[in-house]
Amino acid sequence: MAAKARPTPDGFHTVTPYLIVEGAEKIISFLEQALGARKHHEPTLRPDGTIMHATLRIGDSMVMIADACEHAKAMPAMLYLYVPDVDTAYRCAIEAGATSIMEPADQFYGDRTGGVKDVAGNSWFFGTHIEDVAPDELKKRATEMFKNQGKAA
Known part of the structure; x- marks a missing residue:
């Protein structure tokens, strides 16, 4: 008799993002170039060649991805990734084809943060806790920030 499987597979956390996109192959390539993502296994393909399921490791986390289909429509997501150097992650993402949402800057809550959007419309914010x-x-600090934003409006 086989050993009982754990409820959460090795290498996974309780919450795992699952991106449903148009053009999963492009997003996988972007994640490999921009964030050093590695395929956990070769993607499972549908008969038409689109990606039914892929799992990538980014740092210590897994991200699942698939091409949209009749039962799972594409929808953009927003993900926040802690990285050792937000400026480098931001620059690599731009070089890999992302567009800027927010250039890296120190934030009142203690992170240096920058954000990009990939070709599927997903937002990737990078943070380095400082x-x-x-x-x-x-x-x-939050009260002060909102007060100052009101003055700029």
């Missing part, structure tokens, strides 16, 4: 901010200080 400061631990206490809850009271975080609240104070």
